[in-house]
Amino acid sequence: MTLVPLVVAVPLLAAAVLAAFGHFAPSRLDNAVAIAVTAAVTVISTVLVFRSSDETIHYWFGGWRPRSGIAIGISFSVDPLVASIAALVGALATAALIVSWDYFAERVPPYFHVLVLVFVGAMVGFVLSSDLFNMFVFFELMSVPAYALTGYRIEQQSALQGAINFAVVNSIGAFMLLTGIGLLYGRTGALNLAQIGQVLSRGPADGLVIVAFTLICAGFLTKAGAIPFHFWLSDAYAVAPAPVCILFAGVMSDLGVHGVGRVYWDAFSGVFARHAAAVTGVFVAVGLATALFGALLAFVQAGLKRMLAFIVISHVGVFLAAIGLLDALGLAGATLLVVADGFAKGAVFCAVASLARRTGHTDELAAHGLGRQLPVTRVLFAVGGVALAVLPPLAILGGHAWLRATFVVTSALTGAAVLRAGARIFLGFGPKRDPLLVAPPRGEEAEVPPTPRAGALLWTPGVLLLAAGLAVAFAPGLAQRAADQAARAVDRPALAAETLHGVPAPPREAGGLSPVRYAYGAAAGLLAVSLAALGLYRRRIPGLVERPLDCLKLLHDGVVGDYVAWLTAGTAVLGVLFAFLLRDGP
Amino acid sequence: MSRTARLALFAGSGLVLAALLVWGLTGLPAFGDFQGEYGWILNDVAGSERHVTNVVSAIVFDYRGFDTLGEEFILFAAVMAVALLLREARDERERPRDEVRSEAVRAVGLSLVGPTVVLGLFVIAHGYLTPGGGFQGGIPTAAGLLLIYAAGRYRAYRAASPQWLLDAAEGVGVAAIVAVGIAALLAGGLFLENVVDLGTKGTLASSGTIAILNTATGLAVTAAVVLLCHEFIEEVMYPE
Numbered sequence: 001m002t003l004v005p006l007v008v009a010v011p012l013l014a015a016a017v018l019a020a021f022g023h024f025a026p027s028r029l030d031n032a033v034a035i036a037v038t039a040a041v042t043v044i045s046t047v048l049v050f051r052s053s054d055e056t057i058h059y060w061f062g063g064w065r066p067r068s069g070i071a072i073g074i075s076f077s078v079d080p081l082v083a084s085i086a087a088l089v090g091a092l093a094t095a096a097l098i099v100s101w102d103y104f105a106e107r108v109p110p111y112f113h114v115l116v117l118v119f120v121g122a123m124v125g126f127v128l129s130s131d132l133f134n135m136f137v138f139f140e141l142m143s144v145p146a147y148a149l150t151g152y153r154i155e156q157q158s159a160l161q162g163a164i165n166f167a168v169v170n171s172i173g174a175f176m177l178l179t180g181i182g183l184l185y186g187r188t189g190a191l192n193l194a195q196i197g198q199v200l201s202r203g204p205a206d207g208l209v210i211v212a213f214t215l216i217c218a219g220f221l222t223k224a225g226a227i228p229f230h231f232w233l234s235d236a237y238a239v240a241p242a243p244v245c246i247l248f249a250g251v252m253s254d255l256g257v258h259g260v261g262r263v264y265w266d267a268f269s270g271v272f273a274r275h276a277a278a279v280t281g282v283f284v285a286v287g288l289a290t291a292l293f294g295a296l297l298a299f300v301q302a303g304l305k306r307m308l309a310f311i312v313i314s315h316v317g318v319f320l321a322a323i324g325l326l327d328a329l330g331l332a333g334a335t336l337l338v339v340a341d342g343f344a345k346g347a348v349f350c351a352v353a354s355l356a357r358r359t360g361h362t363d364e365l366a367a368h369g370l371g372r373q374l375p376v377t378r379v380l381f382a383v384g385g386v387a388l389a390v391l392p393p394l395a396i397l398g399g400h401a402w403l404r405a406t407f408v409v410t411s412a413l414t415g416a417a418v419l420r421a422g423a424r425i426f427l428g429f430g431p432k433r434d435p436l437l438v439a440p441p442r443g444e445e446a447e448v449p450p451t452p453r454a455g456a457l458l459w460t461p462g463v464l465l466l467a468a469g470l471a472v473a474f475a476p477g478l479a480q481r482a483a484d485q486a487a488r489a490v491d492r493p494a495l496a497a498e499t500l501h502g503v504p505a506p507p508r509e510a511g512g513l514s515p516v517r518y519a520y521g522a523a524a525g526l527l528a529v530s531l532a533a534l535g536l537y538r539r540r541i542p543g544l545v546e547r548p549l550d551c552l553k554l555l556h557d558g559v560v561g562d563y564v565a566w567l568t569a570g571t572a573v574l575g576v577l578f579a580f581l582l583r584d585g586p
Numbered sequence: 587m588s589r590t591a592r593l594a595l596f597a598g599s600g601l602v603l604a605a606l607l608v609w610g611l612t613g614l615p616a617f618g619d620f621q622g623e624y625g626w627i628l629n630d631v632a633g634s635e636r637h638v639t640n641v642v643s644a645i646v647f648d649y650r651g652f653d654t655l656g657e658e659f660i661l662f663a664a665v666m667a668v669a670l671l672l673r674e675a676r677d678e679r680e681r682p683r684d685e686v687r688s689e690a691v692r693a694v695g696l697s698l699v700g701p702t703v704v705l706g707l708f709v710i711a712h713g714y715l716t717p718g719g720g721f722q723g724g725i726p727t728a729a730g731l732l733l734i735y736a737a738g739r740y741r742a743y744r745a746a747s748p749q750w751l752l753d754a755a756e757g758v759g760v761a762a763i764v765a766v767g768i769a770a771l772l773a774g775g776l777f778l779e780n781v782v783d784l785g786t787k788g789t790l791a792s793s794g795t796i797a798i799l800n801t802a803t804g805l806a807v808t809a810a811v812v813l814l815c816h817e818f819i820e821e822v823m824y825p826e
Contacts, residue, residue, distance in 0.1 A: 002771055004777075005767065005771070005776075005777035005778075006768075006771075009764050009768055009777065012655075012659055012764050013761055013764040013765065013768070015659075015662075016757045016758075016760040016761035017757060018757070019662070019666060019757040019760075020753055020754045020756070020757020020761065021754070021757065023750065023753060059776070059777075060776060061651065061652040061777050061778050062648055062649065062651055062652070062776065062778045062779050062780070063775055063779040063780075064648075064649055070623055070624065070627060071624075072624065072627055072628060073649055073650070073652075074650055074652045109669075109670060111666045111667075111669050111670040111673070112670065114666050115663060115666050115667065115670065118659055118663045118666070121659070122656075122659075125656065133650075133653060134652065134653055134656070137653050137656035137657060137660070138656055140656075140660050141659055141660050141663065144664050144667055145666075145667065148663075148666070148667030148668075148670050148671055152670065154671055154673070154674055155674075179607075183610050183611070183614070185622070186614040186620070187613065187614070187615075189620065189621060189622015189623055189624050190622065190624060191624070206613050207609040207612060207613045208610045208611075208612075208613025208614065209613070210610070211606050211609060211610025212610060214606065555587070557587065559587070559592075561592055561596075562592055564596070565587075565592050565593075565595040565599070566595070568596055568599045568600050568603055569595055569596075569598075569599035571599075571603055572599040572600075572602035572603045575602070575603065576602060576606070579606065579609070
């Protein structure tokens, strides 16, 4: 119980102390402190996974428990699903900080570690919070350090441009979120999610409820990078230092979808109960489009960081569709995917960091054959690539066969992109030129000066992350346990009674899981290898594919005004869809 | 996308979004008809439970104190972010020149330094008694310090606010807020729970932890504003 606030308090306290006295500390001490703190966050969060497995922990800050069913304070609600995402944040941050030890050629200013620690505390707080306004506070708190860390390479124009695009688009997303919260408060007079859910479920799904839901979804989906809210993401991830990308790609984007899931289940699932199928339709459609679009664009990138950025987008689509199934299996699968896939994406970014430090390149064509001297990085990259293909279909526990088959294709494309790049870089396969691929802009790619001494500190964290990811994905019985936990998390009335009145929610069991998911996973792995070979050795591109791909590439022009126009359009379309689909009759 | 296409997309979708917003706003309760119990409950209990005469401060620093902790850190992170992004060439550049030529401006400006700082400290100190508090009082306190530069000499301003002191004040200010939370855990309570004597309502010695959190906030906000202005002053004076 006492452990709950510490996962947020300890990194924030360490950040404050480092800011106050870090300038006097010997070189590297700040990095060491940050590693110790994030490792502690990982351990405490892991303990919380087990502590909360029998009953959800509701932690009321300041001791302000609800009075006669009315929440007057702020609460965290910790169950094994959210605690495992918190553990993922801690583990990825530990890995990122270990990688940064050898990655940067220059002395890193202490602000860097301060900001990483704030970022970690904010993400953990966002995951655990069950208060809507508190979620907004942590949403903002994880945005500010992220903008700054993106622009870390201040001497590069593109780094500052990426950070500005990130900040502008996400700030507008945050306004949407805040407006939605304001509307809900006007209706319900409550900020606690369970309480909002109780009040909303007694009334109709009218304009206010629908518009508030639209704005909240738009805010969270901007952070997640679902289309058409995603344009900032590839600009930002391409320029952020590789260690920072481990955190961005590994978990930050996924937290946006977590926000959608948490707010839907706790606050809106009652009032929209009659329209659940329509909500599923919209979320699955957006998820599918995002998954497909991200996968196609990932496959045509030569720059590894942009490629991984589009892979993140593609997998966010899978994650959103899984949440959008609106049942316990969907939520459980989504959480499994976030954790296992987050580890895998982090591991591949470790390999990219190792490659960049050793060769000075993160461009598949420019680095052709340069990675031959990196045996461990090579294996890490290859296994990571296969994992990126296999894990998403493996984690989809429910849904129609056609949906799962589509995700087999999109995930295979994302894995194939990594495998193709790996074969070029680490094995020297394939031609050195490829007209299909988009080369990164000049100057964006050379991030750190190459050094022959690329230490084990760069790839060891990656190996451990990948092992953790595979363990989560393949641990026998884990998916079933996640499904049982998720069954408890989606029972809104029982959870609200537990949060507000202290009535323990009964344990739940989800249905048994079909082992067919392993077949989907295997199919995606095989397809990925074939597509990678096709990418390397095909002679020409069919015009039918090339023309639309060129249009897609052109949309990502780096002009922030365009991105804002797309964000507005996306919100408007979402709102119109919800208005027609979710409104209760007169 | 061309300029026209962008404007068309934005104008079209913006109109739809505006219509949606209006539709949503019509669902709000009529003026004076708000039914939320949250505010009423806090209004009823804050004075007796927390010994404050300014209920807002009890909400900000206690009932929803955990939000405030997050918001403090947003400001803190913003300062660290600016320091990281503007880190180039600090201390290598020439100091900003002193621009004030008029003795009258100098005399009036500098004579306002003391009163402004005292006003800021007053607003901070009485946060739980009257409207005001750490956030509101931190700004005038910082403004008083900045007057030394604006009306006087940059060198004197930097002497009054050396970098190490600002860094320490900013870090200690936000660290103190987390420390109060952890102290409650050590005393056997929940995070940020009040574990000290509540004192006499209506006096400076009242409100328990709110007084500590309020003062720490004042310190952090003052340091944050001065640090931000310091970064911007050096950046703006000498563009590349």
